Amino acid sequence: MNIHTYEKLWLVGAMLLIVGFIATVTYGAVGVGVTMIDDSEETIDPTQLDEDERFSEPRVEQVGENEYDVYVVARQFMFQPDPIEVPAGSDVTFYVTSADVIHSFSVAGTNVNTMVIPGEVSTMTVEFDEPGEYGIVCNEYCGSGHHAMEAMLIVQPEDEFELEEGEN
Amino acid sequence: MASETSKRELGHDDFDPIGTLALIALYFLLLVFLWLFMYFVEFLGNEPTVVGLI
Amino acid sequence: MRISRGALLVLIAMSVPIVIELRTVASFVGIEVPLSVTLALSLLVVVALVFWATLPPKQEPESTG
Amino acid sequence: MSAYIDDFPEEAAVIRAAFWSSFVALAIGAFFGLIQTLHRTDIVRIFDSTDYYTILTAHGVFMVITFTIFFLVGVFTWAVTTSLDRGVESLRFTWSWYLLMSLGTVFTAIPILAGFVDSIDMSADVLFTFYAPLQAHPLFYIGLTMFVIGTWLAGADWFRSWWAWKSENPSERIPLPTFMVLTTMIMWYIATLGIAVSILAFLLPWSLGLVETVNPLLTRTLFWYFGHPVVYFWLMPAYLMWYTLLPKFAGGRLFSDPLARVVFVLFLLLSTPVGIHHQYLDPGISEGFKFIAMTNTMFLLLPSLLTAFTVVASIEHGARQRGGEGYFAWLGALPWREPAFTGMALAGLMFAAGGFSGMINAGMNINYLIHNTLWVPGHFHLTVGTAVALTFMAGAYWLMPQVTGKPLASKPIALFQTVLWFVGMTFMSNAMHRAGLLGIPRRTAEPQYEGFEFQAAVGSVAELDAQVAIGGTLLFVSAVLFLWNMLITSFNRPTETLPSNVIPEPLSGSDDSPAVLDNLKLWTLIAIVLVVLAYSLPLASIVDRGGLFGPGGDAFPVRLSPTLVAQLLVDTVQEGLR
Incomplete structure (x- = not known):
């Protein structure tokens, strides 16, 4: 499969974006301490x-x-x-x-x-x-x-x- | 449509999408800037926020 | 015509989000632009675009575009 | 070289019918959209605020189910028959799925619209998401089921065409448009399993009074199992047109066939195991599952980002062939006078903006900021409301002449219409995004509350409301212009001089694609494995916590049980006899 050099560049850029987004969210969770609503409570009628x-x-x-x-x-x-x-x-x-x-x-x-x-x-x-x-x-x-x-x-x-x- | 208006034929090897690269590089920069702005200014600056009990 | 009428229409359309958001961006650096100024500005942008597109003809006028 | 209708007159009739079903839905949806936009900004009020949600349900269901999917089946039928160069295997079968979808639509529409009439004891004010324990009339769920089964049969129709073609061309690659249709349909089969289980096992029996309760978190999770991939079901026909028609309109050729195939395979694999990102703020789902859904969602950005490059490069190829120069000046060499081109190009541009707000939606903890605020409809009016809807309208400007043999009524009005949609959506969506950041909720009839007021950071909330109202009105005008153009086109005189229905060969063709990309069985298997990995544990946990039919609770509104209905009938008859 022949991928143009420019498109390869963009592929790298896109992956950087994706990893960067995940990293930011992880920082928010671990570094800042923003926790998500979770399943810690029992259900109730x-x-x-x-x-x-x-x-x-x-x-x-x-x-x-x-x-x-x-x-x-x-x-x-x-x-x-x-x-x-x-x-x-x-x-x-x-x-x-x-x-x-x-x-x-x-x-x-x-x-x-x-x-x-x-x-x-x-x-x-x-x-x-x-x-x-x-x-x-x-x-x-x-x-x-x-x-x-x-x-x-x-x-x-x-x-x-x-x-x-x-x-x- | 192509045959009526095209001035030249460009094959695979004589076409480098440099304009696309330029546009998409701008888009990349815009995305990075807006993401950082939204996350750190609009979101984290918008206290109070849900935090865990430490 | 420097560009086709279709292209001019699209250019004017694309100036809309820029004009709207300019006000928000300006406020981040502490400049409060009143609504009336925004309206006047957008009119100015449209006139300028039309002026640029129509008045100075290129050497070879393009029929398609 | 001939137009589509010359080669496939019978198939063209089915496609016309599908398109018109789609346009009728667009007309109703757009009208309700106008009422909504003027109501919630408190400018013109025809209905009471309590009826707002009936209007909202109708707007949502008609726009994102009927308008989009009827157009999709038309486009996909065109794409398969054109690229395989063979008609459908059985016209009778093709018409039967069209009729089933239509009947399903009518069945769904009856209880929704009955919500306006107080004397009819029937309603489905449950919005497009129909979260239990809000309950609709059984007819609503039955109609939806019939509609979805119709789409399943449509998919079977396209697979039949491909199998028949393959037996005659055993060594050839799947033509790209057919490849796109087949991968999209496999994704759809996997995705609709969620909604099928939700409706058939829980909601329908519950609305008929056969089971007492349901587990609201379970049915909600099953909805979003379907609710995210359905987004890609709307988007894939638009992508198909961007990959096949847009380069042609631009005067160029598709940049890369292999990458187009990669993109569609990625959508097949990643569209479904991400639905939990709509439930970041749901109790009863652990943070770990939410994090996994987030990483999957982020990787789902990849095929869209790749598409951005490939499609723009294909357009640039056209511009260069037309004599375009420079880094940016080539954009001026594009055929901006062609409504089909301009509409799709503007749709793509708005998708770039909608893509960004979607990235915010996908970010797990930042979801606290915008979850269920007006930001969200701001986002999806850029994606489904523009990237999809405007591409469909632009596509119709080229496809309608192909399937009717009649020239477009007015090209200038068509061009104006696409630009007007862009401008209207700019106003509406931009204001919605900003209002969302202030915490103004979506899905509500009132602009303000009694105990407190939303404060704008820049300008005022009234200004944002005005922008939403202006934008919504422009969009309505644009939709009317589109429908008018389609109507007049249908009454036009047939012409002999239509452009030919040929899709130009890609620059980098299918010979360059690894053969494994066409191995649909392999991709289906991997897609199923990914779905099982992503969903088995969360679903097991939800059922384990709350039970299959939930920890209890009533239905809203409380439906009549079968015995009560019988009693009611007896009473009425006795009343009549007296």
Whole structure:
């Protein structure tokens, strides 16, 4: 097979691009520490969330000095709890599941974004350094009221934050 | 179509696609630049980001 | 005509993405270009392209292209 | 040298029918596209926002299933019959798969369009992806199944032609266009297995009330097993035209036959074991599987990057033969007045841009930034919406005269139409990409939310919306011009002076291709092995975690079970008797 020299050059260039892309993504995973949503949680019956210790009462929970867990239920067409309030300077782990169809939990304008699939629990840990307010949207079509499915995430200044009991 | 308008016949050996090489080299540079920009500025600069618990 | 009408049309079309994105690129280096200026600029680009394509005829005018 | 219809009048009739089925779908899809673009930018609102998703489902299904695949079967029939220089083995068989596909389309369309009529208790507002537990009327799934079986039979038709030809020409290489058709169809057979299992084993029985629940992650994974290679199914006929027709239009010859074969073999091997890259943000799939899908996807860039070189070099060959000079000046020597050439060239240029946003989509962790944002439709309107659709339209400007024997109604309007598509798509897609970076979601009826507002980095969100609306409107006008041109062409008087239906010989011909490239059995086997390697573990893990029919959950909307339907019928009859 006779390949023109210029095309061979391009073949090398193309392979460099491909390897370079894979290398960048690997750097993001290993060097920066960006982890993917994975299969670390057990499956759950979406019709039995009321019985579930974590999701019967969607809430923010303090689990360490600067560590918080947030249990979120996405359902047609709302998120619980809403708003979600966490303090700045904390590591927050979200556990998100769906009570009905496939949704997403996406903090608008950030890299906090996950699919929410009934039966599965999405987990992700996020560091919030600065106070601020973010919109949360469902970015997967979930039915005729999809465009109304939103919530707020409020990162409070550390000294103003207070965890409410039974918040939801 | 070719026979009506072509001014000369070029066989395999007398044609070097130098113009293609020039165009594709530009495309290569553009891809590298845009990739780096998207990854390091738009993505990694767009905090907060999902990280692992270390 | 320096180039065929078809080629001129394609050139004008290709100036569209450049004009649109110029504004975004300019903002990265701190220059805020207002919408009206972008519109005026795009008009200018089109006029310039038409001017370049039609006014100075080449030595041998091309009928195909 | 004669036009296609002179050699194959009966096959030309089938191709015309396929093209018109495709164009009708384009007309409906484009109309819904216009409604959508004006609705979600809040400029003109005809429907309620809750009906937006019915429109979106129709736009998606008619555009990416009916428009693309009907055009594909037309082009592939043309390519096989032309390059083997023999008609189909049985016209009856050929018409039967066309009819099956048409019937499947109608069956799918009925529940989708019934979604507009409240009095009909039937809907399929499930979008093109029909993720369970969103549920459509059974007719939707039945129609899709019939359509896909129609394409399987079409593939069998082309294989029959090739086997018959091979028995008469045992020592010859497979002609390049036929080679492209056959490799694409093998890929399609492997890919559609996923959707066949998803529909026949799970979704259809579930929608009929025969099984209670499904595993949403499983059916979603099976969808994307099919959902990525289907992208290449749309793209391959466009590639086929870029490799065979575009060099001819440019006045040149294909640069390399062997590399074209390599490219199609790579697509056969790599198109399917990558679907998990659509599920980077799915829970229930481990990071390792996602990483493997990513590396496979990145290597799938290779055949497209190779195509870029080979096709541009073939065009350059034409330009040089026409007297083009210099590093870039040769571009001016190309036949920009020919709509078929200009359309395909612009489509290729937009594909270069769409290729870049696709590289971002393929990058695993950067997916957090753009997943399910408006960036994604921005991307695929460049690929399927331009690289494919504009190439098809440009191709139709040359193919329609070939299969009707009638000259194109208006070349200037055709040229204007292709350029208008490019401009419209520039506006729409560019704004969509940028809106996606702000986190504005796809698939939603409203431009803003109540509790917060999206903020633009440059300019304003309103400006981006305006760009989307302008672009979408220009695209609609362009589609109308195209359809009008096709309609008038059909009513034109036949002419004797059509260009001949001959594909010029490649510069580096098939003699130069290693014989192993034509060993379709070998490539099929490797493709299956790769699919098994990529999918067996993730699928096993999903089933192991959640069960074949899922960890439970209801259907949305809840369908009537067969016993309830019977009860309902009895009630209605009694009501009528009273």
